[in-house]
Amino acid sequence: MSIDWLLIHSPALIIAIPLFAAFTMPLIKKLGNKTRNGVAFATVLLIEILVIMLAKDVFASGARSYVFGAEPGLTLPSGYIVPIRILFHVDGMSAFMAIISATIALVAVIYSLKFMEKETALDRYYLLLLLMMVGMFGMEFTADLFNMFVFLEVLSIASCGLVAYRIHLADAPEGALKFMVISSIGALMVLLATGFLYGQYDALNIAQLAKELQFNFIDKIALVLLLGAFAMKCGSFPMHQWVPDTYSVAPAPISILLVVSTQVSLYALFRVVFTLYGISSNVVVVGWYLIVLGLSTLFIGVTMAIPQKDIKRLISYLGVSQIGYMLIAVGVGFSLFANPVEFEIYGFRAIEGGIFQLINDSMYMGLLFLVSGALYYRIGTRNLDSMGGLARPMKVTSICFLIGSLAIAGIPPFNGFASKFMIYETVYRFNPIISIVAMLVSVLTLAAMFRAFSAAFMGPSLPEFKEVREVPKSMILGMVILASIVVFFGLFPSLIVDNLVEPAVRALISRPSYIISLLGG
Amino acid sequence: MIHNIPYLAVVALVAIGFWAMIFRKNLIKVIIGIAIIESGVNFFLVALGYRSGAYAPIYTHAPSGQMVLPVPQALTLTSIVIGVAVLALMLSLAVQIYKKQGTLDTRKGVLKK
Numbered sequence: 001m002s003i004d005w006l007l008i009h010s011p012a013l014i015i016a017i018p019l020f021a022a023f024t025m026p027l028i029k030k031l032g033n034k035t036r037n038g039v040a041f042a043t044v045l046l047i048e049i050l051v052i053m054l055a056k057d058v059f060a061s062g063a064r065s066y067v068f069g070a071e072p073g074l075t076l077p078s079g080y081i082v083p084i085r086i087l088f089h090v091d092g093m094s095a096f097m098a099i100i101s102a103t104i105a106l107v108a109v110i111y112s113l114k115f116m117e118k119e120t121a122l123d124r125y126y127l128l129l130l131l132m133m134v135g136m137f138g139m140e141f142t143a144d145l146f147n148m149f150v151f152l153e154v155l156s157i158a159s160c161g162l163v164a165y166r167i168h169l170a171d172a173p174e175g176a177l178k179f180m181v182i183s184s185i186g187a188l189m190v191l192l193a194t195g196f197l198y199g200q201y202d203a204l205n206i207a208q209l210a211k212e213l214q215f216n217f218i219d220k221i222a223l224v225l226l227l228g229a230f231a232m233k234c235g236s237f238p239m240h241q242w243v244p245d246t247y248s249v250a251p252a253p254i255s256i257l258l259v260v261s262t263q264v265s266l267y268a269l270f271r272v273v274f275t276l277y278g279i280s281s282n283v284v285v286v287g288w289y290l291i292v293l294g295l296s297t298l299f300i301g302v303t304m305a306i307p308q309k310d311i312k313r314l315i316s317y318l319g320v321s322q323i324g325y326m327l328i329a330v331g332v333g334f335s336l337f338a339n340p341v342e343f344e345i346y347g348f349r350a351i352e353g354g355i356f357q358l359i360n361d362s363m364y365m366g367l368l369f370l371v372s373g374a375l376y377y378r379i380g381t382r383n384l385d386s387m388g389g390l391a392r393p394m395k396v397t398s399i400c401f402l403i404g405s406l407a408i409a410g411i412p413p414f415n416g417f418a419s420k421f422m423i424y425e426t427v428y429r430f431n432p433i434i435s436i437v438a439m440l441v442s443v444l445t446l447a448a449m450f451r452a453f454s455a456a457f458m459g460p461s462l463p464e465f466k467e468v469r470e471v472p473k474s475m476i477l478g479m480v481i482l483a484s485i486v487v488f489f490g491l492f493p494s495l496i497v498d499n500l501v502e503p504a505v506r507a508l509i510s511r512p513s514y515i516i517s518l519l520g521g
Numbered sequence: 522m523i524h525n526i527p528y529l530a531v532v533a534l535v536a537i538g539f540w541a542m543i544f545r546k547n548l549i550k551v552i553i554g555i556a557i558i559e560s561g562v563n564f565f566l567v568a569l570g571y572r573s574g575a576y577a578p579i580y581t582h583a584p585s586g587q588m589v590l591p592v593p594q595a596l597t598l599t600s601i602v603i604g605v606a607v608l609a610l611m612l613s614l615a616v617q618i619y620k621k622q623g624t625l626d627t628r629k630g631v632l633k634k
Contacts, residue, residue: 146596153603160610164617173617177548180614184555184607185542191600192535192562198593199569 003053010054011066011088014098014137017050018043022130029123037113040126044102044109047133051102055095059503063091063517065143087205089143089518092507096355096500097267100362101136103485104260105129108253111370111478114471115253115377125165131158132257136264143518145194145276146204148268149187152233155261156183162254163246175249178242182232189229193222206276207518210511215280223281226272227289233265236327237296240320244304247316248382252373253478255312256366259319263358266323270330270508278511279337287335294327295437302444306451310382311372314452315365318408318445322361328438329354329423332430337509346426351509353422356501360407360415360489367404367482371397374471374479375456384452389461393468398457400479405449407486410442415486418493527568534561548615548625552608559604566597 006013021043028036058064066088090098108129116122135155142148160183164176197219198204201212213219235243243262247255273286301321308314329350336347374397375390376382391398407414410421420442428435470476489496507514534557541554570593576584578591619625 146599150599150603153607157603157606157610160614164614167617170621173614173621177611177614177618180607180611181542181551181555184611185558187603188555188558188562191596192565194596195562195565195569195593198596202590204592 006050007053007057007064009066010050011064011090011141012068014047014050014054015134015141018047018130018133018137022127022134025123025127025130033122036123036126040130041109041113043130044106044133048102048106051095051098054090055099058090058092058095059499063089063507063514065089065518066141085205086147087143087518088141089207089514090141091514091517092503093267093271093355093505094140094507096359096504097140097264098137099500100263100359101133101140101260104256104362104366105133107366107370107478107481108257110481111373111475112251112253113474115373115475116251119166119251125162128158128161128165129254129257132162132261134158136261139264139268143206144204145190145197145206145209149190149194152183152187152190152265152268155264156180156187159183159254159258159261163250163258165251165254166249169249171245172249175242175245179246182239182242186229186233189225189232193225193229196222196225205518206271207515210276210278211515211519213277213280215277215282219277223272223277223286226276227269227286230265230269230272231293234262234269234323235297235320236293236323237300240297240301243320244308244313244316247319247369248310248312252369252376255316255369255373256362259365259369260362262319262323263362266326266358273330273334274508275511275514283337284335287331287333287337290327290331290334291434294324294329294331295434296324297321297327298324298438298441302441302448305448306444308448309384311375311384311387311452311456312369312382314384314448315368315372318368318448319361319365321441321445322357322365322408324441325357325420325423325438326354326361328427328434329357332427332434333509336430346429348505348509349422350426350430352497352501352505353419353426355505355508356422356493356497357419359496359500360419360486363482363485363489364404364407364414364416367400367479367486368408370475370479370482371401371404374475377471377475378468379465384455387456388459388465389457390465390468391457392461393465394457394470396470396476397479400483401453401457403483403486405446405453407490409446409449411446413487413490415489415493418490422497527564527571531561531565531568534558534564546627548618548627549612551627552611552615555611556604556608559600563597563600563604566593566600569593570597 028039068086116125132155135151135158138151139148142151160176160180163179164172166172197209200218201209203209232239247258250258298321301317305314305317308317333347333351336343407416410416424435424439538554538558538561542551545551570589572589575587575589578588
């Protein structure tokens with residue numbers, strides 16, 4: 001079992017190991033709680049290492065395909081006219097997304113060790129958490145439209161179980177049901193679109209479909225269904241109401257995984273737009289669709305956040321509005337796709353800003369949710385009005401919250417500034433008004449975060465919080481990992497953009513090389 | 522025209538499902554709406570897989586002639602299995618909501634702490 005063997009099989013192993021570990025959880029439970037936690041932690045750590053190895057290889061030497069049930073590289077069955085293999089394809093963008101999911105899952109498990117200690121049925125908690133990872137990696141790696149539907153459903157069902165995990169809370173089943181209704185409608189729309197495309201081209205393989213796509217009337221219907229479904233799942237404007245209801249009732253480590261799962265839907269959206277349809281669709285219309293969706297998401301999200309009294313609902317609404325930045329940036333880039341000169345000048349850079357924003361968003365949103373979880377852990381409420389003066393007993397937590405809120409508002413030197421500045425300067429050249437609205441939203445975000453910070457941490461210490469202490473070490477570790485990533489990305493943005501973001505964006509926009517590497521010249 | 526009847530049925534099923542989901546206030550009826558959409562989508566996949574004059578791929582000793590590629594049937598089976606799981610999950614959550622709020626009407630729910 002050499003390193004090469006591991007690398008060749010790692011796309012399958014990254015799915016298979018958590019799947020296996022997930023279903024052994026109820027058995028491992030019999031060996032005691034320590035063993036169960038240890039196995040869950042070891043699994044996510046191993047997956048993180050595998051993902052980083054795979055990503056390093058993909059960034060250095062190009063995309064990797066994995067064929068199930070055949071020699072590596074034999075992506076077309078011999079003697080068949082249509083490619084009906086089960087394929088995984090890991091290019092720069094998939095590897096980039098896999099790094100985000102693996103890192104956040106690692107932090108979520110570290111945080112859960114103490115945070116969830118008092119809950120019951122933790123074997124099932126870790127089971128569903130690992131299944132969520134399976135769903136995310138599956139959606140990132142698959143090169144097949146139907147498998148994308150299957151993994152989307154795996155992700156949705158597992159997340160739904162975890163959202164309703166604290167079923168004793170009064171509003172938990174409601175949030176979970178809302179989430180499940182939206183997810184299943186979205187997934188059914190994806191399946192319907194898959195049917196439309198299969199009926200015409202007899203293929204499910206994304207590369208084969210992209211090669212043959214003609215953008216006729218039926219393809220347009222399929223595009224509308226796919227865009228609608230994934231936009232719904234990533235919590236953009238007209239369908240954003242499920243986000244706060246779901247995030248606020250889920251345990252904090254699950255909220256951060258839910259943030260990543262909305263970003264995985266965003267990845268699926270970008271994959272459909274860039275790889276499946278690409279230049280053969282009407283790029284200006286699709287690009288403007290994304291921009292308008294992004295602008296309304298930005299604005300509605302932040303205006304709904306300001307009056308919230310529940311800290312997790314406030315952060316969730318800000319999370320909704322952050323999705324808008326990525327939609328705008330990528331929409332601007334995509335609408336310039338047919339115009340190589342302008343695309344080279346600022347379109348490419350706009351997409352880079354959007355994708356950089358994606359990794360930054362997952363880190364600072366994760367940090368903020370973990371801090372709100374820490375507050376809930378110690379004082380048992382999410383209501384901002386009943387908090388106050390908590391900066392004295394909970395020093396590390398309050399510093400982490402401050403870092404997270406400055407990053408989300410786009411204040412230098414944190415990572416939010418680095419990516420948002422890239423978005424502002426490129427979008428300004430495209431259309432100044434969009435850029436101005438985006439900056440205004442950033443100011444409103446700062447206002448909302450400042451209100452939350454002063455309500456929870458500033459002011460005189462309240463008598464009922466005399467006994468409050470700092471949270472346990474493993475929870476601190478989870479928060480500090482994310483906080484240091486936020487600061488590091490903010491201090492060295494060009495390092496991250498050159499080494500992580502640029503290969504990802506190059507892979508995302510190069511539709512011909514996706515087709516060639518799967519189907520051959 | 523006669524070949525299009527299954528597709529018209531698909532459109533009708535999906536439309537009825539969306540109508541039930543959007544305009545009904547009872548949670549069980551919303552869930553039934555989703556189940557109807559799902560049947561419509563499954564029906565669509567099965568209808569796509571039909572080729573007149575070709576054999577279904579269910580024989581060990583196949584008669585000579587064209588045989589249908591069984592991909593749509595495989596997709597439908599997978600989707601039915603997923604659909605059952607989703608339906609069971611949603612109904613169990615509806616039971617929990619009924620226990621907590623005392624009603625399934627989305628307009629009347631009052632949280633019992």
